[in-house]
Amino acid sequence: MSVGPLSMSGMVVQITPEQFHDSEGVADWRVLWSVAFALYRTGDFATGVKLVAEIGRLAEAAGHHPDVNLRATVLEVRLVTKEHWSLTDADLALARQISDAAAALGVPADPSATRTWEFAIDAYDVDRVRAFWCAVLGYEMVGDSDIADPDGLYPPVFVQQMDVMREGRNRIHIDVGVPHEQAEARVAAAVAAGGRIVTDRFAPMHWTLADPEGNEVDLATWVGRD
Template sequence: MTDAISPRDFRAAPGTADWRVVGDGARAYFRTGDRGAGSFAAGAALVAAIAVLAEQAGHHPDVDLRYGGVGVRLISHDVGDISERDLALAREISATARALGLPAEPAAVQSLQIAIDAVDVAAVRAFWRAVLGYSPVEDADLADPRALGPNVWIQSIEEPRPERNTIHLDLYLPRDAVDTRLAAALAAGGRLVDDSNAPEWWTLADPEGNEVDLAPWRDDSEWSA
């Protein structure tokens, strides 16, 4: 028995308005940059409060403190996805941020994955594991053991495709942010390569053909681990 929860149920639960579910868990961003000289200290206060909550819950998020804000990622590694524990901690973190006067900025949330097409998946994975110093994982093929860099996904193909780039980016975005990002990318000279999978994801290319998938599908998925 597992306490995994679907992104759709997570988002529908009370107290999660600050959070969005992207490729690597539930994320929130709390802005401190409008506090001027006190921005970093305000963020540090939130981080300290999150540390207390995490210890009390026995469940520890990834926290990124920057001058302009604090990013938080919640995921339960034992289920490979978000869980009821993440839901409970998300509510507590949001309440703490509000008490500290730090607003959430859901549109700032995203996660990035590097996708590599390969005929010989094992050989390609071995190379990237060595050169990046990454560790193999079930759900993303390779991951930074320090949780600092993007995941790498090795996608199996039957034969080489010389007519297109074999490396592309997967950018997971909130459902309510993807239209704005899509429009901005097209206005910046990008082109729509494939929308046959929309509204799950759109494939775009830059002016020289390098591709990215804008993928909001995780944010409202009904599936849990």
């Protein structure tokens, strides 16, 4: 897959999750919803700091900055162009550079371990519900249905417009994003652990599951999304 370079005006070219995954040099990465994730097994904190420093150098040179989450033996990196809240050729280029930097340091990626999640709230009046949760959490509104931590440190909340509430469904549930190749195995594991499939009519975009007491979760991939 070929995507165009930055234009003379500095505009970026938006790309789809499928285009991202079809590109060379991104085997370390998995798109979860609209964000590209990589998880590196650094083995120790000092190695993680070295990789973060190299990522910082690359990001400054590119003028494009990822989110990084460094722990004692693991480093998570997230890439998305926040002006569009979608993937672009800038994310693709930086993902390749970060993968090369990790390889040079001998740090392996673990794509199967990438994951993300958010709270989801069913609502009749999305704007009023969003305003309440922004006040409680100290979040800000993003787009037409999301609210998010302005510092990007805590999980977002998706407020979902409902015309009719489904009887027996909790009004608050969790959305979990997983690598597309892991989804069916994750569904099977959830069922084996005592859960059930509420509906798979939207699979492979998402499956709705319930735990043994009826609490629901949507297990989601990028497949079928714009």
